[in-house]
Ligand SMILES: NC(=O)C1=CN([C@@H]2O[C@H](COP(=O)(O)OP(=O)(O)OC[C@H]3O[C@@H](n4cnc5c(N)ncnc54)[C@H](OP(=O)(O)O)[C@@H]3O)[C@@H](O)[C@H]2O)C=CC1
């Protein structure tokens with residue numbers, strides 16, 4: 001059976017990159033909405049109900065509207081927005097998060113695709129919290145830089161239309177970013193992280209970091225302990241797109257932290273930097289905001305839900 005896929009929001013930044021990845025697939029048919037009916041409620045409803053899997057690439061309110069338009073009990077949904085990420089009746093679409101998550105996504109009817117910022121934090125911290133190397137109440141700070149496509153069509157237009165676009169723009173300095181509940185829930189933190197995001201003057205890609213004062217841990221881990229816990233976790237995940245850079249090369253090659261290094265792929269690489277004498281470490285993550293951060297992850301989840309090869313349409 002050829003699965004019917006409808007991308008609601010296919011003309012947006014995330015939707016377009018999903019379309020590109022799915023072009024040429026023979027196991028599925030992308031059913032498209034006419035350009036002049038993109039926001040026509042009846043037409044969206046018709047296509048949402050005709051699809052085997054609907055991928056929502058919309059602002060939160062429009063994504064909620066799409067879900068409410070589904071009247072059958074068969075259309076499955078992957079939602080790229082923030083609307084359902086901490087909803088317990090949805091399955092969180094970060095396949096590498098735990099050993100069971102791949103199967104949970106494969107079976108799920110409603111999958112919430114992860115946010116771009118949360119993925120770097122969850123990838124870096126959840127295995128360390130589960131291994132009790134970092135306590136859940138540790139005061140986490142999370143910093144990162146994203147390409148401007150992270151802000152969708154509007155931010156792309158602002159940057160590409162400006163005579164002198166900002167090179168380095170910190171934002172969310174009220175510390176109430178919409179991704180905080182998702183970060184805390186899935187990284188298993190019971191204290192809200194202090195999050196300081198930055199947008200840079202480049203289109204795509206991101207690099208994030210979590211600094212850790214190891215002397216504040218009950219049992220002080222070494223950098224190698226942190227690295228081993230992360231490497232063991234991701235080695236046990238089938239078809240993981242999360243890689244852990246070798247410990248030694250990570251400390252030697254900071255050039256690999258270029259936020260654009262994984263653009264066009266679905267790879268997320270973690271690096272562990274540490275100084276055991278000073279009892280300090282940083283876990284860094286590098287990935288594409290429109291790869292593993294959004295469109296790539298959506299295709300990874302689609303592949304799991306369709307039961308096809310995990311790497312179909314995805315460059316690693
Ligand atoms: N960009 C990124 O890196 C990431 C984005 N996301 C999430 O993915 C979702 C889409 O983001 P992104 O692609 O960046 O956003 P864009 O603004 O680039 O695209 C959103 C699209 O949705 C369309 N749209 C808006 N309202 C409606 C509606 N009521 N009915 C039908 N279509 C509508 C827009 O049309 P129009 O332009 O005409 O208004 C636009 O084409 C968001 O929830 C975002 O938070 C998640 C992770 C990363």
Ligand SMILES: CC(=O)N[C@@H](CCC(=O)OP(=O)(O)O)C(=O)O
Pocket residue numbers: 080081082114115116117146147148149150151155178197199
């Ligand atoms: C650079 C930029 O503005 N990024 C967006 C996040 C993009 C993203 O991840 O979208 P979701 O909110 O759906 O996860 C922000 O910080 O709000």
